[in-house]
Amino acid sequence: MTDTAGPTDTPTDPGAGTDAAGVLRPPAEQAFADELAALERLDDRPRPPKWRLSPWAVTTYLLGGTLSDGTVVTPKYVGARRLVEVAVASLATDRALLLLGVPGTAKTWVGEHLAAAVSGSSRLVVQGTAGTAEESIRYGWNYARLLADGPSRDALVPSPVMRAMQAGRLVRVEELTRIPADVQDALITILSEKTLPVPELDTEVQAVQGFNVIATANNRDKGVNDLSSALKRRFTTVVLPLPATLSEEADIVRRRVASLGAALRLPADLEHLAEVERVVTVFRELRSGVTADQRTSLKSPSATLSTAEAISVMTNGLALAAHFGDGRVGADDVAAGLVSAVVKDPVQDRIVWQEYLETVVKDRREWSDLYRACRDLDPA
């Protein structure tokens, strides 16, 4: 991977989007419109039907690189190239893609960027919840019309899935395992037959080429509504791992914090994001149950301690420093976020955290400011 992009050139002035002024977070296809346009212009490889880019260009868009005209594509996903290649190849074979991983492993992020790069739009989304009904996967009815005119095509309210089928685009299903099992099963016909029958009208909606589904699921939630094997079989499963090394993870956090900070109009204090390393180290050590030097074993708290949480701790710290401090993120600014990220269970996790503070943080001389900041918060 030719990762030439430093944290500073992450392109994210949100005001840049034409119709996105004031939007908190523009969708991927707007935030990275320049890169997508450049890729589209330079991409001379064969594209699957209805794809905006060739599979190779999609891979480049996600993993970053420098194009032949010098355009720098920032990496969207930092991790194994193999995983992205499998994901893109799967979409190219019209087989649905299931991104599995613990919270904060960039499942949604990858899904969004894949949809943006392949279909040019990441906005067809079904957010899976325990209350997701069949209408949001199949179709609903406009009851006023239904009563007035009887069943007709016009009275049909298409779901994002149906619209994607008609337009030949990618649709994302977030948190698939949170959707009740009987609703999940509505996807089976769509995925295998590529049609959506509408028995009330004695008709069906047939998927146009280019249609596909990207689903995300959390493998910590396994068992919430585990996928039936019939459904699972129709997905290519790609497990997104937690970042393998400290520097990789710190890099991800730094990159995302910088871009979020820019979106929130926080003065990006990138030189002093040194706290990132410490926060990520704390997270990694507690997650793996052993210190970085492999000398001391630790208890793991019940919290997942994902990279996403490290990002939110850092963003929080950045906001604190910007509004109440001197603009430099220091130990005081991250301590509160750190404690609240780790201590999810007030009894169990508190013990874990205290032990960690006393046995690990205290002994690291250069961490004494962090130790003091954490003690001040919780003098117990």
Place this chain on the structure above:
Amino acid sequence: MTVHVLGVRHHGPGSARSVVLALEEVRPATLVVEGPPELDAVVPLLADAATVPPVAGLVYDVAAPRRSLFYPLADFSPEWVAIRWALSRGVPVRFADLAGRHLLAPEPATGDTDDEAAGRLPFGEAEEPGTTAPDQSADGPEAPGSEESPDGSGAPEVADADVRQDVVAVLARTAGYADPERWWEDAVEQRHADVLARFAHLRDAIAAVRAADPALSDAHNDRREASMRTVLRDVLDAGDVAVVCGAFHAPALDPRGFPSAAADARLLRGLPRTKVAATWVPWTSARLAASSGYGAGVEAPGWYRHLFETWSTGDALPDPRARDHDVASSWLVRVARALREEGLPAPPASVVDAVRLAESLAAVRGRPAVGLDELTDATRGVLTEGADLPLAVVHRRLVVGEEIGEVPAATPMVPLAADLAARQRSLRLKPTATSSTTTLDLRTDNGRARSVLLHRLRALGVPWGTPADDTRTLGTFKEVWELEWQPELAVAVVDASRYGATVLDATEARVAERAREAEGLAELGRLVETCLVADLPVALGAVVDTLAEATAHQHDLRVLLETVEPLARTVRYGDVRRTDSGRVGALLTTVLARARVGLRAGCQALDDDLATRTRIALESAHRGVALLADPQRSEPWFRALAGLVADGSVHGTVDGRAVRLLHDAGRVDTGDVAARMSRRLSLAGDPADGAAWLESFLGGEAVLLHDHALLEVVDGWVSGIGDDVFADLLPVLRRTFSGFGVAERRRIGAQLAGASRTGETVREVDDDRALPAVLAVARMLGLEVAS
């Protein structure tokens, strides 16, 4: 009179396919294959229908069989394919390389380490020259040729030996290919329809590589190539010659560039030599894999075999794309079948999807065709639902493979190996490459015979089987063995053949030798057991003689004590094996008597370490005596123990254990023990000694739970120790009590806390709380209740 040099990649299926096509075209009068000329004598055996690859040519030093060389051949190896082609057409086959008699000769010069020795081997595997440790278990000849750069990232930094070993892989890597076979197909096969032109171009490429860096060839390589040329000159007169050799040597074997015969002869003059023998031995796929440490190994023998087989059947397909599709789909079908056997669904519809995913993945990656990487990723994504664990099965069973080769019965074998093969046949114990578990019932003749054979082989240093449950070697009629035949066991057999011509004779001689070399009674005691389980009457006599003699010279109490248990087991369970244990019984009586007599004297003035050793020896001897269940032997033993504990000056560790043993046997009552304990633990005594006594006494089952009197003594002692001393003793006490289970500790703690110290009676009754219950019972009994 032309020489067609077919430079190949060892174990490369692509090379193998090209070699066959080339041979069909050339139709040589003689085939020359890279390999030691000693193998010439046994080459006709490869034509035998009973020869099943993978097999390996074995060349070993007759005087020291551990110095040996292997030349593995798989069914997809170009050498194998060429030899089979020649043998089936009556074309003579000659091996050409530096002879094994020179390669294996002990190096007169110093400084030539074994590592170098492996680097200069052709494509064979060097066996480490054996050390002199007689019972060293042959756990695998780790071919020292593992200096291969781990990831091959820095192509210019590859060692010279690697270039010589696999120059094709180096060329492929330089061209940006991860898989050399892929490169071979794209760069060599697809480019040139004329098969001979393929080899000619490859030879030119390598000639350029060698010309660019003359340092690639060293003196040793020069000698090897001189030997090859010598053979070539020899066969040139008979007509056209085809040479199958490692691609690196191809430029040196072109007759146009031959140096003079005299120059080559000069190179080969005066090499050290030794007497060697050559044969074929079965080989396994796992040993072909590079991961097993074999220098010229391949990453994925199973995958290469698959490629070779699919290619040879798919040659009919004119379209290379159809052929590639066939490779991918048939591989994934095999993967799915393997996964199904492991209980995963892997339905055919998913296989179809996996094939499509693999092909689209190859397109995304810009590869010309689907490779193993793509197939593995597709398997993970579609067939195993993202899980890595089932992939391990695929790797073991398919990517590496579980094949084990076979050699025909006529293969020259050392007599011992022939005897072993005959026994394996008659007992229906077939060597397998995978580890399998066998349970033997010693009550049946066959079960006993199998057990004896396995025990003998173990004693002989051929660890084909290892007991799965080592704790009960004698006391049961059931034996569980883990069986796994490693190819290097063939060497171990050859090595062991110096002891005798049959398994029985060799084992007898080997055990007798070990008995003579044994350093101590304990080892001899174990050898006695070995003799029994391996049914070695002659060796048993020798071992018992040595043992009796060693006993007479032995004065150390601990050694005598340690000898008791193995001997007792022999006497006790000898019957199960139907062996005569009369002499062992007599010996045991002697050992026991001597141990008894020396017991008290031997336990005087011990330091802590020696005391601990004595305690362990005492326990083992006690187990031995208990096993015998013979009052004639146990009575004097208990008397001796009683004498020991009567002596107040014995180290606490030993004394505590002896008291405990007597207590458990009911030889001293609790009152007596409490008195002893209290004496040992009294404040006037040395607290450290007291703690040692306590640790020793309490070890094992929690006696304190059942005996309140003892518990009170302990409690009283602990409460009475001064603070300073207590701090010193705390570690010992903690250690003692940590030996108990959590539940036992909790109950001891509860008893000490007073909850039930006095048994089940309740001392104080809360009248108010008890009243309702009492009234209810009274009403039930029909008593009149005053409200």
